[in-house]
Amino acid sequence: MSLQQITAAIQNCPELGLVSFHGLNLFIRYASLARESIEVSQHNKLECPTELPSYILRTLATALGEKDTRLTEICWTAFRELVWTQPIISPTVDEILAYNDASVCHQTSFRHLYPPTRSCKTADCVNHRDDENILTLGELLTHTATLFTLEHGALPVYTTSLYCRSCKTRYYHNYHVHKKTSARTYYGGVPDVVQVAQHFFIESALLELFANNMVFGWLSATNCARIYNQALSTPRQHVLNNKLAFTAIYHNTKHLTPDDWNTTRLIRKEDTMNGFFLYSLLLDKAEHGGILMLPHDEQSQSDRMEQALAERNSAMEGTGQECYAHACDLCFVVYENEHGHLVKMHAAACDGNTIGHRSCKVHDCQIPLPSLRQHFCADHQHLRLKCAVIECPLDIAPGHRTCNDPHHRALETAYFKRGEAMFQLRSRLKKAGVYVPDDSVANQAVEADHEVIFDLGPKGPVEIDPESCDGKPEAGNRRLRAIFGGRWTHNEQLIMRTCGVILSRATLFGSEAVDSSNKLFAKATFPTPESTPEYFIFDNNCKLDAHQRAINDQHFKNTGKPVDVFHFNCKHKITDLHCQRYCNPASFPEMITPDGKWQFNTSICEQTNVWFGGYIAIVRDMEVTRYNFFLDEMIKHRNRYVVAELKAKGHSPWTIPTEAIFSDAIQL
Structure with a gap:
């Protein structure tokens, strides 16, 4: 904003002479943050409105500390062309806090998420326009959400969808859904913000960081979420994490998400993982000039992406x-x-x-398991009651995983005495050439993945390392192989x-x-x-x-x-x-x-x-x-x-x- 522009505005509106330069600057910056919410009510978003919607006027007045909207109306009249033509600003943390404090009660927010188009994209629809700046959609639906960003942390946002009554298509931030097909058709390219669940959105820049954390740091979705929540979810998070060291400024540090917001500001591990998969699918489609389409009526985001992930897997083979x-x-x-x-x-x-990954316990069976809790595929379910000892044809005894054969029962007893899950997972880590501290793996029960091998000698069962068991057992010993838990691929x-x-x-x-x-x-x-x-x-x-x-x-x-x-x-x-x-x-x-x-x-x-x-x-x-x-x-x-x-x-x-x-x- 130049001095010449300010001087010309004051000459046209003498009341502006009582407003400080700082106040004028704040108005222009806050009005810039509200621009997308102003545009949604315009027939042509390129045309600057002469008057603001009442809820926007109240939002700007509250953010500026004004009791009524009179001064805000005057400022808009004077500087509306400047607001409409200047690039969107990058606000400070304090400006975001002030704007959201004033706006969320009026069902709008900083980074309010709207569809990227204002007219119907169906070519033969009467509401279709070549110029997507023309508004032909209506019936706004708005709900609360949380936007996880890389720069500003977890933000409370509103998201609004628009509807075409003519062809019965609803347009959301990332995709549109036709009422008859019930399919999500994404707009093409990779959006700046990816919707990973109904109430949760993640910036593509943050998803790219998660992907690189996985590539170079072997971080799970759980640990990516923990790092974000602990270090990035709020600006000045280092102050909040170290209260004793920053006592002087700790109490003046606020979260960007209101305490009464109905969606959490903490990112969940399932949203981190779903975000990674969805972002990767969008990238793949963009790289190949395609459009992503997913079912809209599936109950979970995981189920919704299943077919698209499988198609990409087939394309990657060979x-x-x-x-x-x-x-x-x-x-x-x-x-x-x-x-x-x-x-x-x-x-x-x-x-x-x-x-x-988990697989059917039948050797070399490639049929997927019905669920990760089951040990046999649909074709081999009849084997689930058989003795865990390989090649034993007998059924298990009640309360056990082996039959009544005393040698098999001794094998079962020896197996469960040797300790819980960490033995197996750390053993596999060692074979994979990875050495980690004992506390780096979650302390949960993990059953044996491949077969366990025991020699049955005079002193009882002795476990044999599968990697060194090619030789014959010691004289007088019998060698038994068993799988007590699930099985993993080789x-x-x-x-x-x-x-x-x-x-x-x-x-x-x-x-x-x-x-x-x-x-x-x-x-x-x-x-x-x-x-x-x-x-x-x-x-x-x-x-x-x-x-x-x-x-x-x-x-x-x-x-x-x-x-x-x-x-x-x-x-x-x-x-x-x-x-x-x-x-x-x-x-x-x-x-x-x-x-x-x-x-x-x-x-x-x-x-x-x-x-x-x-x-x-x-x-x-x-x-x-x-x-x-x-x-x-x-x-x-x-x-x-x-x-x-x-x-x-x-x-x-x-x-x-x-x-x-x-x-x-x-x-x-």
């Missing part, structure tokens, strides 16, 4: 990751052979990690480039059998012979290669299959002639640089699993559709970070001859 076609000088090498021709070496690596397999970019992920339900799951996973990742890498590094390549040769599978005939150096030295026998002949990394001299170093990082999967294994405690009880979506999204975010880091360090795809990067089959 070649769906956006960085699938990545190449840089750490995973793609071009050299000149003895004939003077350029030859490319594009490498990939594969390994598993023992994280998983492991997650990753295929990645040797630079650290992950190409694909797959769940193995049973064992890591090379004749089934791994072979199918590798073919899904490299669906044509032309797309196969020159080198595929896998710790069990000897068995995979032997199996493919035995069945005359030619899909990977042009792919070398070395075992990574670490596993070859410690887990592969010298007497295994097939392994030594076809999978010894030293058998591939082109993989060794002139100075004797390995051309590729063959242990990249082991290193990446340190990051990937950090999700074991977060995903172990996720429903399978959300589980798959969550892990694929974590990989997508991490891949973007890895590619950015590679470029920053000079490992760009453009450092190699572009004519040799990909065959047509790889350019997806």
Whole structure:
């Protein structure tokens, strides 16, 4: 606001001469905050109204400390054009508090949420307008909500929807719903604010922070919510958290949410998680030029997103990751052979990690469970009353999980004596390469996920580590295997480039059998012979290669299959002639640089699993559709970070001859 504008306004309205410059400035700032609420009553929102609605006048007068609205009316007459043409201001915390104190009693607020359109979007509707600034919608419905923001904390807000009586479509802040279809059709793109529940909205900027907390900090939705509530939900939260240190200003620090507001200012873990999934779906649709559609009449937000999450999961299988076609000088090498021709070496690596989701207790069954509380899928419910000892055909005895066989009963007794849940969860964390403090995992009962193994000797049952039980039991001992609790999938397999970019992920339900799951996973990742890498590094390549040769599978005939150096030295026998002949990394001299170093990082999967294994405690009880979506999204975010880091360090795809990067089959 220039002095010339102020002078001209005072000349037209002499009463303004009694108002301080600070008061005039506050009026313009508060009026700017009310602009969206003023616009909703205008036929054309671009046209500045000559008079304000009465509730807006009262709101502005109260915020300015005036007893009546006379001065507010005068200020609006003088400065309305300035308010209408200037950019929306960024208010201070005190201005937000003052504005909300004055406005919430009039069913409006700072950041009042309205639909982004004022006219019907149905092309053949009489209320449709090409200019969305023209108001053709009506029948306003307003209710209270809480908006969780990154900058201003948790805000009390009102949200208003508009209705088209002609085509019977109601327009909300993120989407519109036609009365006949009962489907939520989102407007396209990614909104600044995402509605995660009827009364809760979260800023996209905050959801992006949550996503990165999950990617780089392995934070669960619960811990994201705790951090927000403890550190970000209120401006000057550090004062509220440290009362003794800030005694002088503690009592003057107010929450932005009134005490009598009927929605909480504390973000809930379910809204954090639903927000993450919905935000990710909106991002995915925006990136592919699509429109998100969800059912409107489902009872929960979780059920509402189920089908959309499943469709995205299917699209990500095999070649769906956006960085699938990545190449840089750490995973793609071009050299000149003895004939003077350029030859490319594009490498990939594969390994598993023992994280998983709940699955049917029948080995390798891939049918989803009816609920996480059940141990068998719908097709195997008849087995729920069978003895927990594997291969025992008898039914359980009342009050037990085993039959009346005394050896089985002794196994059950020994299992429940060894302690509660933490033994198992921490054991799985250890196998995943993740070491955490004892108190970092929630203290709740977690039953055994995979089978437990006991030797029954003269002194009673002795538990055997499943990872070291390949040998025979001691003389005179019997070995029994049992599953007393639920079962989880066997492991997650990753295929990645040797630079650290992950190409694909797959769940193995049973064992890591090379004749089934791994072979199918590798073919899904490299669906044509032309797309196969020159080198595929896998710790069990000897068995995979032997199996493919035995069945005359030619899909990977042009792919070398070395075992990574670490596993070859410690887990592969010298007497295994097939392994030594076809999978010894030293058998591939082109993989060794002139100075004797390995051309590729063959242990990249082991290193990446340190990051990937950090999700074991977060995903172990996720429903399978959300589980798959969550892990694929974590990989997508991490891949973007890895590619950015590679470029920053000079490992760009453009450092190699572009004519040799990909065959047509790889350019997806």
